[in-house]
Amino acid sequence: EIVMTQSPATLSVSPGERATLSCRASQSVSSNLAWYQQKPGQAPRLLIYGASTRATGIPARFSGSGSGTEFTLTISSLQSEDFAVYYCQQYNNWPPLLTFGGGTKVEIK
Amino acid sequence: EVQLVESGGGLIQPGGSLRLSCAASGFTVSSNYMSWVRQAPGKGLEWVSVIYSGGSTYYADSVKGRFTISRDNSKNTLYLQMNSLRAEDTAVYYCAKASYYYDSSGYAAYYFDYWGQGTLVTVSS
Numbered sequence: 001e002i003v004m005t006q007s008p009a010t011l012s013v014s015p016g017e018r019a020t021l022s023c024r025a026s027q028s029v030s031s032n033l034a035w036y037q038q039k040p041g042q043a044p045r046l047l048i049y050g051a052s053t054r055a056t057g058i059p060a061r062f063s064g065s066g067s068g069t070e071f072t073l074t075i076s077s078l079q080s081e082d083f084a085v086y087y088c089q090q091y092n093n094w095p096p097l098l099t100f101g102g103g104t105k106v107e108i109k
Numbered sequence: 110e111v112q113l114v115e116s117g118g119g120l121i122q123p124g125g126s127l128r129l130s131c132a133a134s135g136f137t138v139s140s141n142y143m144s145w146v147r148q149a150p151g152k153g154l155e156w157v158s159v160i161y162s163g164g165s166t167y168y169a170d171s172v173k174g175r176f177t178i179s180r181d182n183s184k185n186t187l188y189l190q191m192n193s194l195r196a197e198d199t200a201v202y203y204c205a206k207a208s209y210y211y212d213s214s215g216y217a218a219y220y221f222d223y224w225g226q227g228t229l230v231t232v233s234s
Contacts, residue, residue, distance in 0.1 A: 044203070046221060049222075087154055089154075089220070100154040
């Protein structure tokens, strides 16, 4: 099983600042990685797939990069609606092997 | 517009059974890979099961032999039959639609582009 490790667990950022979230895979997942945003009481929302492709309707301030085992989600200028939990997910060779990271909570500083 | 609406959750005793439903609109369930993903209270996301457009099914080891994924094409609805429920199955269950692209190796790479709002299953005596 591929283990996905996200860091930090919590990120405190002021509105307007840049946020950088990391995701590491225990073995290469190529570029088969997605990022999701989840707000309290809501379902996850797809932000990025293919490590760097923004999903439909996602603002340009969200960007993804990386390949292999190291990935980054960057939010260039945090807006109030961006404070949430972010999950990475690998889907290399899925089905059936699919795993999520433990999440990074982005909170207001 | 794509919509997924789950139902069927509730309080159930350990060892009991429950069937979750996910009614889809805006696309055809049988033409897509469809999955269930769960989230225990205060925890992260855990993939549970998938059904291929061709009908093949796969399960996480934690639910294999106890859960069954299926669909009703006439109702455009996805199901999850959960038997022998345990306390550790307590979670919000989401259904999700998968989309795909061809990766650098030429393989179809699937990811979840739409999610339902979830239904809570609580296993407790």
